[in-house]
Amino acid sequence: MATQTISSILATEPWYYDGDRQCIKFSIDGTGEIWDGHETAFTLAASFDWRALNPTALDEQLAITGSRTAKTLTHLSLEITSTERRCPCPPGWNFDENTLERIRMTTSRFKEGAFQPRTFSVRLESGKFAKPFMEDHGGVEKFGDQARSYALRLVFDRCPWPSLEQYINGSIWGDKMKVTRFVCRETGLYNSWMGSCIAI
Known part of the structure; x- marks a missing residue:
């Protein structure tokens, strides 16, 4: 059975709370990105540096089963x-320079404390996840065949997003503090029987 290091699992692809507009990305070089928004627009692109407090843990080899x-x-x-680096435009989107600058995490938008190191306890899980x-907006069944299944989930002990208190002028999109779970590695429809019923 093939194995992967924890660092490669974290950095292989983005981890989604919803779609491209609500995700967190880890890069193997110790940098990362947080993207946040709503149905029609992005509202935050935050770059960050990250490290494991026990660096050898990232070299651990794990086998991902299909359970x-x-x-x-x-x-x-x-x-x-968090840093003030500008995040690159995500694949599939065509942002101009003004948009990327408007949504960037900067000291003009956030208090100094938002750029201090924060420590998180994170759990990596395998299984079948939506x-x-x-799950937070009516349950998976409500979304029918829009619900996809994912093999991996990251669970943070608290939200990695900047808190409302860290915005200088407040966030117009409300508090995101419930965003603590992220999934990746899509495997297909979450409810395959539902797709069959719709096809009939």
Whole structure:
């Protein structure tokens, strides 16, 4: 059975709360991005530096099985420090320079404390998961064949997004503090029987 290091699992692809507009990305070089928004626009593009407080933990080899039952693979302590770096435009989107600058996390929008290192306890799980947004907004069944299944989930002990208190002029989109779970590695329809029923 093929194995992967924890660092490569974290950095292989984005981790989604909802879609491209609500996700967190880790890069193997110790940088990362947080993207947030709503149905029609992005509202925040925050870059960060990250590291494991126990660096050797990232070299641990894990085998990802196809089990549908949630299983904890490992626990991590991650330090995340927000920066003012501009995030590159996500694939599939065509942002101009003004838009990227408007949504960037800067000291003109956020208080100094938002750029201090923060430590998170993070749980990496394998199993069968839907996007957490669906679970938090009426349940997976409500979304029918829009619900996709994912093999991996990251669970933070608290939200990695900047809190409302860290905005200088407040966030017009409300508090995102419930955003603590993220999924990746899509495997197909969450409810395959539902897709069959719709086809009939």
